[in-house]
Amino acid sequence: MLSYSTAADAEAALGRAMTWAEAAWFRYSAAMPDYCLYCHNVAILLVVYTLAPLPLALLELRASSSLLHSKLQPSVRHAAAVFLRCYMDTARVLLLTVGILQLVSYPAVKAVGIRTGLPLPSAGETAAQLVVYLLVEDYLGYWIHRLLHTRWGYDNIHRVHHEFSAPMGYAAPYAHWAEVLILGVPAFAGPAIVPCHMTTFWLWFLLRHLEAIDIHSGFNFPLNPTKYIPLYGGAQHHDYHHFVGRQSHSNFSSVFTFCDYLYGTHKGYRYHKASLSKLKEMAGNNVEKAQDNGFNGGKQD
Ligand SMILES: [Zn+2]
Ligand SMILES: [Zn+2]
Helix, strand or coil, rough: CCCCCCCHHHHHCCCCCCCHHHHHHHHHHHCCHHHHHHHHHHHHHHHHHHHCCCCHHHHHCCHHHHHHCCCCCCCCCCCHHHHHHHHHHHHHHHHHHHHHHHHCCCHHHHHHCEEEECCCCCCCHHHHHHHHHHHHHHHHHHHHHHHHHEEEEEEEHHHHHHHHCCCHHHCCCCCCHHHHHHHHHHHHHHHHCCCEHHHHHHHHHHHHHHHHHHHCCCCCCCCCCCHHHHCCCHHHHHHHHHHHHHCCCCCCCCEHHHHHHCCCCHHHHHHHHHHHHHHHHHHHHHHCCCHHHHHCCCCCC
């Protein structure tokens, strides 16, 4: 809730006129408790999780095989019942974990200094903070992911996420409830280190949900704009990790690939890609599309 009762008070405190974005924020948040603003994250999560993977699911369910040339594991087509079960199971886990966490974590959010007042952050400040959050989450997430691939971590927690050896957008947050909670730590670490405005906090959670859906999409779209982000792993990178499953010693990074290069966990993937290009070279253009995309099919773990 803002500490100004009128727009004139807000502008007097700022010492200048509000921008249109600040005026909109004032109108929206002036009378709303900070706790309600914080709880918007639950709505953002559910709306993004419900809507963003929908076009991918419809493409997989409705398109003819010839239109699925960008699919990374073309021999695997999930049925509508599989999409529905994944969605229902994931939504239940998200509501029980993220929803409850949201109710109890507000004091921590206030303690680290997530602010709701004016002025709003500039576009440059917002972008810089989001880049920091991505890097922090990627580094911590890499090591947590590696720990989840120890025998105990995999058998007791991470195997649920790997039930989909051919991922799809709706399977991005499909995981054991403990994994959902554990992965909340690297997500929150960035804003705890570099506190931001609540609007940046919302953007951060929106961005990481979209990124998770992108790398689990199961498609390698040639015009995907993320291909132009330096060191961005993308769907092909993470799809390989799911394809190999329990035995995977490669591709633990989720956003960028620098940790896999730094710690040598890119070698299996590189070898796999090199072998496939050699095979393609030897067979000319007669290699099947599945091999073109880097994977041979729907091995289930
Ligand atoms: Zn894994
Ligand atoms: Zn995954």
